[in-house]
Amino acid sequence: MTETTVISADEGSLLVLRRLLSSHKEDSCQRHSIFQTRCTVGGKVCQMIIDSGSCENVVSATMVSKLELPTVDHPKPYTLSWIKKENEVQVSKRCLVSFSIGNYAEQVWCDVVPMDACHLLLGRPWKFDKKTVHDGKANTYSFKHQNQRIMLVPLQESTAVKASPQLLTRSLFLKAFREATFGFALVILATNEAQTNEDTVVRDILEEYPDVLSSVLPSRLPPERQIQHAVEFVPGSVIPNRPAYQLRPEEQAELKRQVEELLNKGFIRHSVSPCAVPALLVPKRDGSYRMCIDSRAVNKITVKYRFPIPRIDDIFDQLQGATIFSKLDLRSGYHQIRMRPGDEWKTAFKTHDGLYKWLIMPFGLTNAPSTFMRLMNHVLQPFLYKFVIAYFDDVLVYSANLQDHRIHLRRVLDLFREQQLFINLEKCQFAASQITFLGYQLSAEGLKIDLDKVEAVRSWPVPQSFTDIRRFHGLASFYRRFIKDFSTIAAPMTEILRANQFEWNPAAQTSFEELKQRLSSTPTLNLPDFDQAFEVECDASNVGIGAVLTQGGHPIAYFSEKLSDARRKYSTYDKEFYAIVRALQHWSHYLLSNEFVLFSDHEALRYLCHQKKLKARHAKWSESLSAFHYVLKHKAGHHNQVADALSRRYVLLQTLQNKVIGFEVIRDLYTEDADFGNIWQQCLQGPFNLFHIKDGYLFFKQRMCVPNCSLRLTLISESHEGNLAGHFGREKTIELLCENFFWPSLRKHVGRFVQNCQVCKRAKTTSTNAGLYTPLPVPSSPWVEISIDFVVGLPRTQRNKDSIMVVVDRFSMKKKKYSLTFTF
Known part of the structure; x- marks a missing residue:
């Protein structure tokens, strides 16, 4: 049985097209209510209505203009008379609107019409295409999308705005006010019942302190307290005397x-x-x-x-x-x-x-x-x-x-x-x-992001300069403790700052959108309990290091750091070691006085305390770890998912960018491609089966379709033997490639490439079982049986000797050495 995903309205500040002078509470009963919800279009939260009585999908002309959505001429223009009563409306434009509600994303052709009821109205065409089922009592819409059962639920009482014949818009109010000698505007605001109840609990206490809770400051100087403000000038300074500013x-x-x-x-x-x-x-x-x-x-x-x-x-x-x-x-x-x-x-x-x-x-x-x-x-x-x-x-x-x-x-x-x-x-x-x-x-649950504050990040426009990147990065960094692998996700944007010329690329755009999405769905962080044991999980990739501090399986804070060019050259062992050192330094105020469990997915790190000889770098790191009391445990990568997800997709895209001029070249290949040509033509009219067009590229579900060109071979090569890979086998290479790309014969092409890989043939040779070893008999006396070995390739001596023959008596283990000349 297919599991049904229930999707509620998107959260956030609503896109304002026209402000209202009154706000009515929604009737809790759905019997008389049309279906209203909120969706996201172009990064903005918009009002949506699903109306079975509408014969077309409609989008507000004001929203199209405000969000600068592209429009095309309507193939069959027509006239509407029911949207505005005063005059008829000529519908001559339409727009392909890309919207999302939670994890449900869709592209719908809509007629561009001036209307005030909502931003987006889905009518019979959308219901027909999605084969929706409407539950009249619950007022929900169910349908199948990408092999998943979706249920859309309407806005709840606290968020919906009830349609009212007495709703007064700003323009109508101003018009009525101009025609009158004087006028009044009554603004109805919903009371916050929860806040009222909270204040009532301590109201008797507040009434005891009217002098402290004064509405204005007393017209007198504050008392002379022990703490007063002092101003001390640097000795020898020139006393400033600045002229007054000119004012109107x-x-x-x-x-x-x-x-x-x-x-x-x-x-x-x-x-x-x-x-x-x-x-x-x-x-x-x-x-x-x-x-x-x-x-x-x-x-x-x-x-x-x-x-x-x-x-x-x-x-x-x-x-x-x-x-x-x-x-x-x-x-x-x-x-x-x-x-x-x-x-x-x-x-x-x-x-x-x-x-x-x-x-x-x-x-x-x-x-x-x-x-x-x-x-x-x-x-x-x-x-x-x-x-x-x-x-x-x-x-x-x-x-x-x-x-x-x-x-x-x-x-x-x-x-x-x-x-x-x-x-x-x-x-x-x-x-x-x-x-x-x-x-x-x-x-009591913990710490969350203030949605009002983070709205500035979610609505941030695409950076157009170095200054824009620095501003966005600084604003998002305020909440970095909530974002897993923040430094790694932001790496494509920070890489641009190192260039001499500003050049926004697809990897940076992905990073920009990912950060805004992460800020919209951050977890609740628990507050630390110093009576419980802490757990630290660390991991490293070729881009950065990451760690998560937990207690009882609940996250307390995330930490990430982008690796410098020098540290990217570290071995895997050193990167994992460095991740542990930086995580413990970052959270030393939590961990120094407490015993904790330290998890890493690198097996060799389990023995770092037992190494007899250390490199200088390892000795320095081991010294810093000696101040902590921890138990080191191994945790495999597939179990250590939180710290292990270090934006490896960015590494693949970065590697491809260095070798391929760009993915732009494949946009022109879809039309004549044998695999995707017909599908491309179908998708130009709208989504077809599981295929859709986004930003000029064809996608199968969430995977980019790659036409028959040299890019397929490049993608296979990078997934198998690039910086991200390590000459994986056939199935693992296919799994890595299928995360982002699709073409019909992908599995066959990958199998052929892996089978013909010369490096794999040399390094992964198979050998048959040689059978059991036969031990040599113990000699009965010295020098009855000997073993001989040669040491060759030594620097040549004055006597032209460059090799040593070592003879060992197997009874007494006595050795004799003879200098030789290597002759072949």
């Missing part, structure tokens, strides 16, 4: 207003300081302005602090066992710290109206983050890393259960009250089972 009249008025507000609060004073830097206004998203100080000249001559900033990884390591979280955010945290008396003149800034100095710590000073971190560590020191952690103005309270959490939250708020620190209630979250903190989602 309205900007001058706004700057004057903000300065007067700070004067009234007592945060600044008039000054006659010899040090002066200009003030300026920076626009906010809402159109208002924020006053900023250009402190670059002051920062240049300031002595820099070296106060340690906590590592994010170290922060998360403390959260093992926590199930309840509260996130606190300080209100204008910098403005809650006073300047050290006597240093105020160093913060002076000028406007068109005068010179002022700060009495509180302003934004923009070079040592301000260190001072703020010192204050948070000082205030929270009694409970730091017990049930509270701080990263600048973000404070996280964590507990194993709700009862403890209420106690912990009270203790933290008591510390803030004692130090007169104020919290921004609007940015806080209390008693949550899942919370977003520092770009990650925390829960």
Whole structure:
């Protein structure tokens, strides 16, 4: 029986074509609902409807324009009158839309029509071609795709948008507003019931601290605490005096207003300081302005602090066992710290109206983050890393259960009250089972990627320059601990950075798309439990090394590193050894004080501790490993799949690129090819059986079809005797080649090539069993039986001798040596 794969809607931010003023909750009943889901088109998440009443497949003209999808003339143009009621629509274009829902990918010809109902509408043609079966009660569609049973399920209550005759679009609202003297817009937002319930659990505690949870900062200076901000200039520095920036009249008025507000609060004073830097206004998203100080000249001559900033990884390591979280955010945290008396003149800034100095710590000073971190560590020191952690103005309270959490939250708020620190209630979250903190989602299950943050990576356009590659790589690297073999996957892109000229190639495009896909389906990483044993699995390939840290079979973190050109020349033994060394160095803070199990799929590494003689490189590595307490176990590659999957496909593509001008040449061969010519013509009209066209290439399932040309021989050669292979046998070569390529006589061609391989014939000669050995009899006395051996090819002596004959008495084992001249 064929197993059915249930596919739900794709996740992510929906492609916006027209924003709505109201958002209605979906009726949970499917009785009156049409089938709605979400698919991915061109890297964007789009709204899709399946409608059996539509006689055509339809795509939104606005989406086609926004995603720049190619269109062709419609072979049979026609007129529609039901999409827009006001006028008829002439349908003259169509588009081959490539979309995917989960692991179901399809190409469908759609008519390009202006519509607002959705981005993509599949009608009778798609249902007919896929032979779909509709379950009316569950509102699901089932069909067979590539020998697999697929079931599409509709959007759930929290994600679907219910069609409503009262839905008001932006254009209609503006039109109605222009025709009226005045108007109102009511925006209906769905309430977050889960968040409301979470806050209710600790509401009684929050009501006890109205002074700490103040809506605004008090109009007075902060108290004189032990931690104050100091500014120390480098001895002999020239005091800066920069002119004020030229501002527009309205900007001058706004700057004057903000300065007067700070004067009234007592945060600044008039000054006659010899040090002066200009003030300026920076626009906010809402159109208002924020006053900023250009402190670059002051920062240049300031002595820099070296106060340690906590590592994010170290922060998360403390959260093992926590199930309840509260996130606190300080209100204008910098403005809650006073300047050290006597240093105020160093913060002076000028406007068109005068010179002022700060009495509180302003934004923009070079040592301000260190001072703020010192204050948070000082205030929270009694409970730091017990049930509270701080990263600048973000404070996280964590507990194993709700009862403890209420106690912990009270203790933290008591510390803030004692130090007169104020919290921004609007940015806080209390008693949550899942919370977003520092770009990650925390829960009892472990650590996840914040989907809002990673959306920037998923929607990143194809890099067009070296700078674009560096930006994308830096953004994706933030979440590299979630991505297995990150360095290896990114290797084709980083290789481009080494070239003198930017040239985007297919391998880099594959790497780019693979990283975006991996970020969309990252696993949940467990938080480390130091009471359990750690396990480290390591592996190496010709591209890079990889490792995974686990506990009880659940991943905690991934590590990968791209090998340099010099290290790629290492032997397999050295690469595997190096992978172990780098993995243990990377996770030394987990492993140094704990015993752990170390797995490797290289058998020889099991005996590294018992080698009598070591190379210099091995001696250095062995010395670094001696600090760890581990048990080394062998794990075969097919069992060590996590660390073993080191992007070997990239090696094959890289090798082929060096020997073949490009795969572009085969695009022109499909039409006249004996094997694929007819199939190519069928696929021009749409997918045919298991064949389809993508980017100008013909594919059978997910494997590229190779026409009858010299490229077939090159592919076989690389799979059998290239850098990736080691003169594999017939079946293994076929298995490696069939991962990516297809042609009808592939197995026969590979068998013929392997059979005629001269290297295999010399190295893999077969021999018959020679039978049992017959031991020689023991001699009865010395020099009765002797054995003779020759040592030849030695440097020639002055007496023209270049060989030695060794005679051994088999009774006494006494040896005699005679110098000889090699004569043949």
